[in-house]
Amino acid sequence: MPIKSRIRTVPHYPKQGIQFRDITTLLKDPVGLRATIHEILNRYKDEKIDKVAGIESRGFIIGAPVAYGLGLGFVPIRKKGKLPAETVGRNYELEYGTDRIEIHTDAIGKGDRVLLVDDLIATGGTAEAATKLIHDMGGTIVECCFVIDLPDIGGRARLEKLGHKVFALCEFEGD
Numbered sequence: 001m002p003i004k005s006r007i008r009t010v011p012h013y014p015k016q017g018i019q020f021r022d023i024t025t026l027l028k029d030p031v032g033l034r035a036t037i038h039e040i041l042n043r044y045k046d047e048k049i050d051k052v053a054g055i056e057s058r059g060f061i062i063g064a065p066v067a068y069g070l071g072l073g074f075v076p077i078r079k080k081g082k083l084p085a086e087t088v089g090r091n092y093e094l095e096y097g098t099d100r101i102e103i104h105t106d107a108i109g110k111g112d113r114v115l116l117v118d119d120l121i122a123t124g125g126t127a128e129a130a131t132k133l134i135h136d137m138g139g140t141i142v143e144c145c146f147v148i149d150l151p152d153i154g155g156r157a158r159l160e161k162l163g164h165k166v167f168a169l170c171e172f173e174g175d
Contacts, residue, residue, distance in 0.1 A: 003039070004170035006032035007148065021148050021172055023119050027061060036062065039169055040117075040145060041069040049142050050112040051075050055101070055130050056082070058119035062147060066117060075107045075114070077130050088136065092129035101126060103133050110138030120148040121168060124155025131164055143167055 006026040013020040026032045040062070053075040054063025060076060067074035080089060080100040089102035108114060114134050121127055121144070131141050141164050149156050149168035156166045 003032060003036055003147070004172075007170070007172075009172075019172070021120060021150070023058060023147060026147070036147060036169065037065045037069060040066050043145075043167065044070060044115060044142075047115075047142055048113055049115045051108065051139075052115045052117055053077055053103075053108070053130065053134060055116070055118040055126055059117050062119060063117035066115070066145075075103065077101050077103050077133065088133065090129040090133045090136075092125045094125065099126075101129050101133065103137070105137075108134055108137040108139040112137075112139040113142050114139045115142050116144045118144075118146055120150065121146045121155040121159070121166065122150045122153045124158035127155065127159055128162065131159065131162065141165075148172060 006029050008022040008025040010020040010022050012018060026036060049070060049072060051073050052063050052067035054060045056078045064074045080102055083102055083104055086105045087102040088105050089100050091098050091100045116130055118127060127144055134141055143165040144159055146168040149171045151171055152173055159166050
């Protein structure tokens with residue numbers, strides 16, 4: 001079942017020249033959603049993983065069922081100010097300015113092996129900040145897992161340069 005064929009491309013969103021890869025068409029398709037989760041579960045079923053961490057917000061949609069399927073806990077990595085208890089955070093660069101992601105201070109323990117999940121890797125800024133947060137807490141990244149990789153934008157290479165393994169179910173090159 002080709003997952004890529006169930007992802008919609010929206011031209012010129014959010015601005016002129018951008019080809020937005022929209023996973024909502026994949027998520028609403030019961031066969032596509034099931035195949036996505038199934039492929040990820042098959043990849044990691046024999047790995048030693050302690051927790052699955054997902055980046056807000058689409059990383060929650062993929063990461064939570066993966067954690068459930070692997071019999072693990074799920075850790076949300078959220079935008080600044082969204083988590084209710086004590087947090088630790090990391091700033092990261094955006095095209096115009098900076099943003100911040102945060103995680104609860106008790107979410108990752110020293111030595112925890114963590115699978116990081118999100119829907120898409122583009123520039124890699126958010127994923128890099130998430131890997132550094134997990135590392136700061138004493139965790140180890142098993143792999144960074146995405147539904148979509150946009151290799152021309154360089155996020156995968158950015159994470160690999162930092163020593164992280166990266167996996168994506170599909171790629172969209174060019175345009």
